[in-house]
Amino acid sequence: xxxxxxxxxxxxxxxxxxxxxxxxxxxxxxxxxxxxxxxxxxxxxxxxxxxxxxxxxxxxxxxxxxxxxxxxxxxxxxxxxxxxxxxxxxxxxxxxxxxxxxxxxxxxxxxxxxxxxxxxxxxxxxxxxxxxxxxxxxxxxxxxxxxxxxxxxxxxxxxxxxxxxxxxxxxxxxxxxxxxxxxxxxxxxxxxxxxxxxxxxxxxxxxxxxxxx
Amino acid sequence: xxxxxxxxxxxxxxxxxxxxxxxxxxxxxxxxxxxxxxxxxxxxxxxxxxxxxxxxxxxxxxxxxxxxxxxxxxxxxxxxxxxxxxxxxxxxxxxxxxxxxxxxxxxxxxxxxxxxxxxxxxxxxxxxxxxxxxxxxxxxxxxxxxxxxxxxxxxxxxxxxxxxxxxxxxxxxxxxxxxxxxxxxxxxxxxxxxxxxxxxxxxxxxxxxxxxx
DNA sequence: CAATAGTCGTTACGTTTTTCACAATCTCGC
DNA sequence: GCGAGATTGTGAAAAACGTAACGACTATTG
Ligand SMILES: NC(=O)c1ccc[n+]([C@@H]2O[C@H](COP(=O)([O-])OP(=O)(O)OC[C@H]3O[C@@H](n4cnc5c(N)ncnc54)[C@H](O)[C@@H]3O)[C@@H](O)[C@H]2O)c1
Ligand SMILES: NC(=O)c1ccc[n+]([C@@H]2O[C@H](COP(=O)([O-])OP(=O)(O)OC[C@H]3O[C@@H](n4cnc5c(N)ncnc54)[C@H](O)[C@@H]3O)[C@@H](O)[C@H]2O)c1
Numbered sequence: 001x002x003x004x005x006x007x008x009x010x011x012x013x014x015x016x017x018x019x020x021x022x023x024x025x026x027x028x029x030x031x032x033x034x035x036x037x038x039x040x041x042x043x044x045x046x047x048x049x050x051x052x053x054x055x056x057x058x059x060x061x062x063x064x065x066x067x068x069x070x071x072x073x074x075x076x077x078x079x080x081x082x083x084x085x086x087x088x089x090x091x092x093x094x095x096x097x098x099x100x101x102x103x104x105x106x107x108x109x110x111x112x113x114x115x116x117x118x119x120x121x122x123x124x125x126x127x128x129x130x131x132x133x134x135x136x137x138x139x140x141x142x143x144x145x146x147x148x149x150x151x152x153x154x155x156x157x158x159x160x161x162x163x164x165x166x167x168x169x170x171x172x173x174x175x176x177x178x179x180x181x182x183x184x185x186x187x188x189x190x191x192x193x194x195x196x197x198x199x200x201x202x203x204x205x206x207x208x209x210x211x212x213x
Numbered sequence: 214x215x216x217x218x219x220x221x222x223x224x225x226x227x228x229x230x231x232x233x234x235x236x237x238x239x240x241x242x243x244x245x246x247x248x249x250x251x252x253x254x255x256x257x258x259x260x261x262x263x264x265x266x267x268x269x270x271x272x273x274x275x276x277x278x279x280x281x282x283x284x285x286x287x288x289x290x291x292x293x294x295x296x297x298x299x300x301x302x303x304x305x306x307x308x309x310x311x312x313x314x315x316x317x318x319x320x321x322x323x324x325x326x327x328x329x330x331x332x333x334x335x336x337x338x339x340x341x342x343x344x345x346x347x348x349x350x351x352x353x354x355x356x357x358x359x360x361x362x363x364x365x366x367x368x369x370x371x372x373x374x375x376x377x378x379x380x381x382x383x384x385x386x387x388x389x390x391x392x393x394x395x396x397x398x399x400x401x402x403x404x405x406x407x408x409x410x411x412x413x414x415x416x417x418x419x420x421x422x423x424x425x426x
Numbered sequence: 427c428a429a430t431a432g433t434c435g436t437t438a439c440g441t442t443t444t445t446c447a448c449a450a451t452c453t454c455g456c
Numbered sequence: 457g458c459g460a461g462a463t464t465g466t467g468a469a470a471a472a473c474g475t476a477a478c479g480a481c482t483a484t485t486g
Contacts, residue, residue, distance in 0.1 A: 017412035017416070036463075047463095062451080063463055064454095065451095086415045088411070098308070103308060103407075109412055148411075190413070192407070201385050201387055205361070250433085261477090268436070277432055
């Protein structure tokens with residue numbers, strides 16, 4: 001398909017959903033026009049960076065005016081494939097997994113947790129946040145046409161489950177376990193390591209003093 | 214205090230907790246020696262990057278040998294201030310907040326959620342994961358000597374709570390709400406935007422095809 | 427003890443990302 | 457319809473980051 005946008009910097013790609021959400025908010029509020037400066041204040045990204053990011057997609061704005069919210073929204077909706085929903089599976093219905101099931105990612109978003117898996121028999125068969133929970137043995141059988149998984153199992157189980165996901169044909173894994181899993185090259189893994197994030201924040205506070213005034 | 218390490222790149226600083234955790238694991242397993250190559254495979258960071266990262270702290274290893282696990286561990290323990298516990302407050306005991314309260318960050322970590330706040334009266338006074346839940350009105354009164362907060366309130370409440378945290382003298386906020394909060398320069402905010410992370414992963418899958426083989 | 431294999435620390439280089447700064451262009455009120 | 461003011465898009469420079477490569481040194485083996 002359209003591969004011409006292959007040169008969009010990764011740093012830019014990561015910001016796109018953020019832009020999209022805010023533009024969506026503006027549209028809901030009935031605003032019809034926005035400048036890179038306003039956007040910058042709202043999403044806390046330098047305005048030059050925003051203009052540069054947008055420019056990878058061509059000239060989306062008008063000089064002296066800014067950006068038309070409706071146009072921007074429809075453009076990003078298309079670019080981020082907001083019209084087709086991506087189905088997601090969640091593995092490990094524990095503390096974190098349950099929280100995600102209760103959260104409606106579909107608001108402002110094209111992703112939907114379609115099915116969840118766990119080992120604990122008392123959870124199997126129940127439904128949390130409209131998502132049915134199946135036994136992990138059903139993983140391979142029920143994962144057809146699901147290409148993204150959220151991994152919230154204990155870290156000791158992470159690699160084993162990852163291997164099974166790969167065998168079942170997964171494309172992407174959002175890994176919340178501290179385990180750095182090994183997968184083939186054609187599978188993309190994003191790690192979100194909450195303990196590391198917290199510890200890094202503490203480190204920054206102690207060693208990178210900010211302007212006291 | 215020791216400000217000489219002020220020039221450690223941010224990218225390096227963010228990896229330190231990751232290194233620390235793995236070195237800790239090695240030590241627990243009784244390993245006494247490790248090379249940058251082994252570390253690299255475990256934490257999925259290029260071995261040259263690891264050597265470079267370590268080198269900002271001086272010569273921690275021995276050529277031809279690698280790194281002594283015990284030495285490395287004690288060094289990082291000190292560097293990451295693992296001996297003093299950082300007390301953390303959590304605001305918003307909902308789905309996500311509850312999950313965090315159940316999680317013991319103190320394992321492998323120098324941080325401890327000491328107190329939580331919410332508005333819902335049925336939660337006040339209860340204890341989740343050893344953490345007492347107080348009414349949000351108590352925020353200012355009970356936040357003395359707490360310098361870090363985890364923010365898991367609805368996004369509509371985020372800025373208001375952030376302002377109160379700032380007034381109460383907070384230094385750092387780990388913000389899980391989609392709201393990009395505004396704070397004075399001397400307060401550090403790290404955003405973890407789970408919906409954005411998920412959406413970004415989906416975007417990468419569709420637009421950055423990896424090597425199929 | 428010499429030869430070999432292993433590994434670090436660092437230099438040099440390439441890439442990615444951010445930021446500055448401003449000409450080009452547009453808007454809008456008068 | 458004009459001119460002052462606003463804002464974009466982008467070239468160029470700077471900053472940040474990652475990695476290949478290799479000299480220097482160490483451990484280990486025979
Ligand atoms: N809860 C947090 O705040 C938090 C913070 C940082 C990291 N994490 C990480 O997130 C992961 C999940 O944390 P949690 O607190 O939700 O843990 P949890 O123990 O509450 O949940 C894990 C769930 O996975 C299920 N499970 C175990 N083995 C399984 C398997 N083989 N297949 C399918 N399901 C299986 C368990 O039955 C349980 O329901 C852990 O790796 C943890 O280290 C959690
Ligand atoms: N749960 C998820 O998976 C998820 C995913 C992405 C983002 N988020 C974000 O994380 C945040 C929390 O999500 P959640 O699912 O836990 O929401 P939630 O509604 O379950 O929890 C919010 C909690 O905050 C409390 N609260 C409300 N106003 C408050 C105030 N002024 N002071 C103190 N407490 C207050 C509520 O009583 C509730 O207990 C939200 O901003 C949400 O957008 C959550």
